[in-house]
Amino acid sequence: MSYVDEVLERVIRQNPAQPEFHQAVKEVLESLRPAIERNEEAYRREALLERLTTPDRMIQFRVSWVDDQGQVQVNNGYRVQYNNAIGPYKGGLRLHPSVNQSVIKFLGFEQIFKNSLTGLPIGGAKGGADFDPKGKSDREIMAFCQSFMTELYKYVGADIDVPAGDIGVGGREIGYLYGQYKRIRGTYEGVLTGKGLSFGGSLARTEATGYGLLYLTEEMLKCNGHALAGKTLVVSGAGNVAIYAIEKAWQLGAKPVTCSDSTGWVYDPEGIDVALLKQVKEVRRERLTAYAQARPGAQYHPGKGVWSVPCDVALPCATQNELFLEDAQQLVANGCIAVAEGANMPTTLDATEYLQTHGVLFCPGKASNAGGVATSALEMSQNSQRLRWSFEEVDSRLQQIMVNIFHNVDSAAREYGAEGNYVVGANIAGFLKVAAAMTAQGIV
Ligand code: NDP
Helix, strand or coil: CCHHHHHHHHHHHHCCCCHHHHHHHHHHHHHHHHHHHHCHHHHHHCCHHHHHHCCCEEEEEEEEEECCCCCEEEEEEEEEEEECCCCCEEEEEEECCCCCHHHHHHHHHHHHHHHHHCCCCCEEEEEEECCCCCCCCHHHHHHHHHHHHHHHCCCCECCCEEEECECCECHHHHHHHHHHHHHHHCCCCCCCCCCCHHHCCCCCHHHHHHHHHHHHHHHHHHHCCCCCCCCEEEEECCCHHHHHHHHHHHHCCCEECEEECCCEEEECCCCCCHHHHHHHHHHCCCCCHHHHHHCCCCEEEECCCHHHCCCCEEEECCCCCCECHHHHHHHHHCCCCEEECCCCCCECHHHHHHHHHCCCEEECHHHHCCHHHHHHHHHHHHHHHCCCCCHHHHHHHHHHHHHHHHHHHHHHHHHCCCCCCHHHHHHHHHHHHHHHHHHHCCCC
């Protein structure tokens, strides 16, 4: 049995009932085969893949807090510190009822390669809780965040582990988490990124993941003989990533015509009105029905369906496993030429394969959504320097990072005989740097 197959079996055996985690490890290890095979004996001897797939530590803790009715609520909090071979642990915090060990480990594992791809010195981690922020008052959110940080603070620090936002964690939550960390530790340090601008946040961090996705998509299209300008885009999600992807798409001359949330989706033939979308989602925190009500030409549909809209480029920006085989078939039938993932693992494995075998350019999230964590690392640099860079400076660094990521991914794919397969390219490019650092640091 090959080394990759042995490790896959072992991961499934050692981590029962964790389907998202199995899916992520399988996707990564399968695509690493050409790189592993070139060095199989050495990697096997030092158990490199066993060490890479086993987190440095997985922390689980109780989060107790009191709701507005005086009732005590209890959630599970998590932090996986996956690998710090190339820098301090870094990765977001997700607050969503679907969060469990499997989801956190899948995200943390993917984060290792994504962070490596940015070219910046950051290791892989992820965290969160099965807490549902929907419908909670500000006071309840604060109570939850303070309780969460009262446990998490023991494990994080500016040079140890620097969490950020993810689903359900935006500026408000990061503010409450930061306040509690500072109160307990008594130090003013860059322990979180995505902070408010008045307390150490970076300009352009809010926009970074969505903007970065578009910078990379533009480069991928350009290198394959297409222009982004003039293209019709379908986007899923209506959160941080989707909103700023839509904003940058307009700025680059493309036309985004859809967005979605967990209850429905909008098709706006005139193109999504990003100011209205921000108002509905960021300010009023309403459902997308409010968008459709305010925009007479837009159509609201309950449930799923954005992938049925004809487009040139599709950008899944909501959550994992939201673009299935039948969606991929529909995209191909409608003439879609490129899919770039804004969310983490939104496309199922069979859908990815279908897109790739039908000539659709496909960029995996660990490359195409790396702009968020890259800009978080730029926030860490600014905090360490005690300086603030201008929006233009951060944005232009972001753009350069995304263009570099695409070219690294593209050339790794070519070097390992998989030209145009950006899944293989991203995983191999991310892996090689981490593997070299792990080998150099000995058996730890
Ligand atoms: P947000 O919470 O801001 O937005 C998520 C969006 O997706 C919302 O519109 C939400 O709908 C929708 N959504 C969430 N879960 C589901 C579900 N199970 N089914 C259908 N729709 C759902 O999160 P972000 O925009 O920050 O993150 C989106 C994705 O991008 C995630 O996969 C995240 O891991 C990834 N990502 C985010 C980065 C960042 O910097 N924010 C960086 C890199 C990756 P509703 O409004 O109804 O909740």
